[in-house]
Amino acid sequence: MKKLFSLIMIMALLAVFAPVVSAAPPAQGQEYIVTAGDWLSKVADKYLGNPQAWPAVMSATNQKNLEDSTFAKIANADLIEPGWKLWVPSMEEAEAFLATYDPGKPELLFGKGAAGQLVVGSWWTAGGEAEGLNGMFKIYKEKYPDVEIVNATVAGGAGTNFKAVLKTRLIGGDPPDTFQLHAGLEVEGYSPEQYLEPVDDIYASEGLEEAFPADLLTLLKYEDHYWGVPVNIHRSNVLWYNKAVFEANSLTPPSDFDEFKTVAEALKAAGITPFVLGTKDGWEAGHIFEDILAGTLGAEKYSGLWTGDTPWTDPGVTQALENFKMMLSYANPDHSAHTWDSAGEFLIAGTGGMMIMGDWTDGWFTSKGFTGYGWAPPPGTKGIFVALSDSFAMPKNAPNEENAGNWLKVCGSLEGQEAFNPQKGSICARTDCDPALFNAYLQSAMVDWSQDAIVASVAHGAAAYESWATDYKDVLTLFVASGDVAAAQAGLQQACVDAGICQ
Numbered sequence: 001m002k003k004l005f006s007l008i009m010i011m012a013l014l015a016v017f018a019p020v021v022s023a024a025p026p027a028q029g030q031e032y033i034v035t036a037g038d039w040l041s042k043v044a045d046k047y048l049g050n051p052q053a054w055p056a057v058m059s060a061t062n063q064k065n066l067e068d069s070t071f072a073k074i075a076n077a078d079l080i081e082p083g084w085k086l087w088v089p090s091m092e093e094a095e096a097f098l099a100t101y102d103p104g105k106p107e108l109l110f111g112k113g114a115a116g117q118l119v120v121g122s123w124w125t126a127g128g129e130a131e132g133l134n135g136m137f138k139i140y141k142e143k144y145p146d147v148e149i150v151n152a153t154v155a156g157g158a159g160t161n162f163k164a165v166l167k168t169r170l171i172g173g174d175p176p177d178t179f180q181l182h183a184g185l186e187v188e189g190y191s192p193e194q195y196l197e198p199v200d201d202i203y204a205s206e207g208l209e210e211a212f213p214a215d216l217l218t219l220l221k222y223e224d225h226y227w228g229v230p231v232n233i234h235r236s237n238v239l240w241y242n243k244a245v246f247e248a249n250s251l252t253p254p255s256d257f258d259e260f261k262t263v264a265e266a267l268k269a270a271g272i273t274p275f276v277l278g279t280k281d282g283w284e285a286g287h288i289f290e291d292i293l294a295g296t297l298g299a300e301k302y303s304g305l306w307t308g309d310t311p312w313t314d315p316g317v318t319q320a321l322e323n324f325k326m327m328l329s330y331a332n333p334d335h336s337a338h339t340w341d342s343a344g345e346f347l348i349a350g351t352g353g354m355m356i357m358g359d360w361t362d363g364w365f366t367s368k369g370f371t372g373y374g375w376a377p378p379p380g381t382k383g384i385f386v387a388l389s390d391s392f393a394m395p396k397n398a399p400n401e402e403n404a405g406n407w408l409k410v411c412g413s414l415e416g417q418e419a420f421n422p423q424k425g426s427i428c429a430r431t432d433c434d435p436a437l438f439n440a441y442l443q444s445a446m447v448d449w450s451q452d453a454i455v456a457s458v459a460h461g462a463a464a465y466e467s468w469a470t471d472y473k474d475v476l477t478l479f480v481a482s483g484d485v486a487a488a489q490a491g492l493q494q495a496c497v498d499a500g501i502c503q
């Protein structure tokens with residue numbers, strides 16, 4: 001009797017649940033707890049039969065994390081830790097995701113908050129740069145907690161790699177929500193009328209015309225519109241040196257090219273690489289040379305190079321190339337294998353004496369806990385400030401337009417700039433930041449910015465159209481390898497002709 005009752009109960013239960021069970025998908029997603037020695041592709045292989053399916057696991061886990069914080073947030077696919085809770089999607093879900101997955105769109109790996117995402121494109125991956133950017137993200141997150149920020153960086157100093165990726169996205173109609181853009185003529189390279197949204201309304205609503213200095217506003221305006229909100233002012237022309245090395249050898253930083261040679265000889269005799277340099281990314285030689293041009297020609301003639309008032313055939317340009325050649329003879333021979341920051345390691349280690357690089361180096365030193373650095377204007381540039389500014393722009397059809405607009409507001413705000421710049425190694429674009437928040441180098445940069453002759457950097461988008469700047473940088477990269485002064489000068493002249501500025 002008891003048995004019969006049980007049988008009837010089982011049959012009744014089956015009758016109730018059977019249709020539900022058979023209608024459900026064959027395999028559901030599942031939780032997975034990371035153990036030592038795991039990595040995402042291993043998990044993907046085990047559960048989805050395909051190591052390449054890791055992006056599906058990352059994306060699904062990140063989406064779950066937004067709904068339930070006991071799930072991990074995976075910021076970097078290569079870094080998962082034992083104990084983390086992942087979500088492995090069903091086979092069907094994984095296949096659907098992978099069918100449209102595009103590795104060029106990092107936002108696909110992250111979840112969507114209740115108010116969507118904010119996809120921020122930049123090349124700030126080095127120490128100092130990354131921290132500064134995070135400082136602004138923190139403020140944004142406090143204000144807009146329902147927005148998931150996606151840090152869509154592409155490594156490579158001066159945007160060498162990022163700019164190409166961005167162009168592809170803009171042309172493909174697939175832009176990030178906002179992206180890093182140098183103030184100045186660089187904007188022309190993105191065909192702003194076609195691909196970008198003017199941000200004049202943000203200037204108006206946030207009172208930005210009152211917040212930034214007049215010269216910067218002039219630099220930012222192109223075709224009568226603002227296309228980006230500036231977060232900072234950087235200085236291109238800084239000579240960094242290792243203070244202990246200089247003290248041990250009773251040296252002071254050189255103020256002209258003859259002194260540079262004397263100091264370099266002394267360092268060489270002491271077994272130290274006098275001039276540390278990285279030329280791996282193809283822009284660094286152009287960067288250093290703009291400082292040498294300014295130091296050889298002076299502020300006015302330097303600026304004239306970009307307007308056609310100073311001919312590239314000028315003997316001063318020949319002299320600048322000779323100066324650079326002399327300096328290169330004191331450089332680390334393996335410079336083509338180094339980036340600006342990996343070359344900086346020589347300076348930190350005290351095996352290198354001097355380096356010329358923009359003041360993001362100050363942020364980088366600080367992020368590395370290195371305080372033994374001194375600074376001076378590179379030879380001939382006392383009283384000259386070779387300037388550039390990073391801004392954030394908004395593409396047309398940004399997927400999360402409102403979020404992007406709010407990001408630009410944070411970028412332009414006092415709060416945003418005070419969080420960003422002390423870590424980035426730049427000074428505020430705004431005029432009202434509190435100097436007490438900044439270290440000694442940055443305070444000195446603020447003073448110089450207020451009283452020096454300001455000239456525009458070409459290596460960082462301010463002085464010339466992107467196409468001319470690229471030709472210029474390419475000539476300098478060749479020069480570093482060949483040392484051929486005449487060929488380099490002819491190449492620079494030709495670049496100016498091709499830009500339509502020289503005859």
Ligand code: GAL
Nearest residue numbers: 129156157158159360390460
């Ligand atoms: C510049 C940029 C700086 C810094 C540097 C090195 O172009 O303006 O903010 O990031 O590149 O990457």
